Amino acid sequence: MQLDLIEGFRNPEHIKALAKLIKQECKEKINVMEVCGGHTHTIMKYGLPQILPNLIEFIHGPGCPVCIMPKERIDHAIALASQKDVILATLGDMIRVPGSKTSLQKLRADGKDIRSLYSPLDIIKIAQDNPEKKVVFFAIGFETTTPMTAVMIEQAIKLDMKNLYFHINHVLVPEPIEAIMSGGDSRINAFLGPSHVSVITGYGIFEPIVEKYKTPIVVAGFEPVDVMEAILMLVRQFNKGRCEVQNQYKRAVSKEGNTKAQNLINRYMEKRSHFRWRGIGDIANSALKLKDEYARFDAEVVFDDILPKEQIDDHKLCICGDILKGNAKPYNCKVFGKACTPNTPMGSCMVSSEGACSAYFKYGQFLNQGE
Amino acid sequence: MCLSIPSKVIKIDENNMATVDTMGVKREVTLDLIGEPVSVGDFVLIHVGFAMNKISQEEALESIKVYDEIVAKMNSEEIDPSEGDANYAT
Numbered sequence: 001m002q003l004d005l006i007e008g009f010r011n012p013e014h015i016k017a018l019a020k021l022i023k024q025e026c027k028e029k030i031n032v033m034e035v036c037g038g039h040t041h042t043i044m045k046y047g048l049p050q051i052l053p054n055l056i057e058f059i060h061g062p063g064c065p066v067c068i069m070p071k072e073r074i075d076h077a078i079a080l081a082s083q084k085d086v087i088l089a090t091l092g093d094m095i096r097v098p099g100s101k102t103s104l105q106k107l108r109a110d111g112k113d114i115r116s117l118y119s120p121l122d123i124i125k126i127a128q129d130n131p132e133k134k135v136v137f138f139a140i141g142f143e144t145t146t147p148m149t150a151v152m153i154e155q156a157i158k159l160d161m162k163n164l165y166f167h168i169n170h171v172l173v174p175e176p177i178e179a180i181m182s183g184g185d186s187r188i189n190a191f192l193g194p195s196h197v198s199v200i201t202g203y204g205i206f207e208p209i210v211e212k213y214k215t216p217i218v219v220a221g222f223e224p225v226d227v228m229e230a231i232l233m234l235v236r237q238f239n240k241g242r243c244e245v246q247n248q249y250k251r252a253v254s255k256e257g258n259t260k261a262q263n264l265i266n267r268y269m270e271k272r273s274h275f276r277w278r279g280i281g282d283i284a285n286s287a288l289k290l291k292d293e294y295a296r297f298d299a300e301v302v303f304d305d306i307l308p309k310e311q312i313d314d315h316k317l318c319i320c321g322d323i324l325k326g327n328a329k330p331y332n333c334k335v336f337g338k339a340c341t342p343n344t345p346m347g348s349c350m351v352s353s354e355g356a357c358s359a360y361f362k363y364g365q366f367l368n369q370g371e
Numbered sequence: 372m373c374l375s376i377p378s379k380v381i382k383i384d385e386n387n388m389a390t391v392d393t394m395g396v397k398r399e400v401t402l403d404l405i406g407e408p409v410s411v412g413d414f415v416l417i418h419v420g421f422a423m424n425k426i427s428q429e430e431a432l433e434s435i436k437v438y439d440e441i442v443a444k445m446n447s448e449e450i451d452p453s454e455g456d457a458n459y460a461t
């Protein structure tokens with residue numbers, strides 16, 4: 001059964017049959033943005049652009065939490081980790097991303113106590129085992145990962161932890177979509193909605209965007225068959241002149257989402273007035289912070305005097321911003337695959353395996369670069 | 372950061388921690404984020420040590436049935452077999 005639940009959604013026969021149907025039915029150009037970096041990865045890994053008609057063009061969206069982190073926030077992590085009495089913990093690829101001068105990885109090699117965790121669950125034990133240290137959790141991620149941080153805040157309060165702090169960098173999905181569309185010059189006319197963000201938020205959260213910008217959204221699972229079926233659903237919406245939110249990922253996503261997780265987030269966090277997205281710029285209400293009543297756990301409050309305040313922009317040659325907005329592809333960048341590779345990233349889209357440049361670098365040989 | 376593979380719950384302890392099996396790999400996750408009751412044998416999605424939700428087996432099997440039907444239909448229509456036959460980098 002477990003195998004069915006996976007293989008059924010990777011089955012090459014299913015992929016081929018859906019590709020044929022899409023070819024038969026697709027009549028107009030659909031520029032579809034996959035919001036989520038996980039989808040970018042699937043699309044590239046399985047070479048989906050090759051088996052789809054040219055009328056379907058993928059535009060890789062901003063949905064990689066590591067890629068959109070501006071350097072000044074990474075500099076915060078570096079400033080915190082540089083303190084003698086601090087242990088800094090974070091998730092995933094974050095430690096590889098260069099800030100303005102160095103990365104957490106390099107700092108760790110220099111002997112600073114920086115931990116890359118599999119799960120935020122570990123931070124309580126780290127804090128308990130190191131009472132003489134201050135433990136800072138550098139929290140990153142979209143709506144998918146925010147509730148996990150909320151659970152840890154709840155535990156920190158319950159256990160009355162005195163040496164555990166949170167540096168919150170949780171970002172939201174609807175606001176950047178809104179920012180990309182509201183310029184009015186976007187080529188995007190359809191969206192693949194994120195899988196796991198929608199598990200938490202529910203697919204209902206996308207209804208206002210569909211209404212406002214008349215772009216259909218299909219929430220899709222992460223497997224290649226999921227993505228193909230979602231494309232077929234978009235094609236059929238176009239053919240029927242419809243424009244709505246549809247849910248392809250029925251086995252995991254409901255309209256309301258995980259309300260327990262939503263309530264936890266709302267108990268401890270609230271929207272920031274604005275947040276600077278790497279490559280996109282400042283977006284109002286697009287990220288979360290701890291509520292004022294939990295300021296004693298908020299690393300941005302407690303360590304305010306050591307955190308750098310200036311904004312730092314990317315290398316002049318890096319066009320991550322245009323890629324995130326759908327106006328360029330990674331191979332349009334002059335340094336792509338030359339000066340900029342996963343081992344020597346110059347921009348954030350090359351750092352995380354979910355970033356567009358990194359996915360193109362890894363799987364790009366399948367692509368027709370003249371498209 | 373997202374792990375999309377369904378994991379099977381094989382044990383639940385009194386602290387609401389579950390042992391799950393992800394394609395033969397066993398690990399511990401907390402069920403604290405799930406509002407509905409979870410039982411041994413259920414499938415869940417895992418993210419950074421937390422189960423995020425249950426996966427509906429009925430919905431999954433229903434989808435797969437639809438794909439199988441599409442495959443059968445496409446085969447019976449004798450479409451040029453080379454069409455759409457690109458290499459899959461699986």
Ligand code: SF4
Nearest residue numbers: 318319333340347357
């Ligand atoms: S290849 Fe590197 S420098 Fe160019 S856009 Fe991508 S991340 Fe930026």
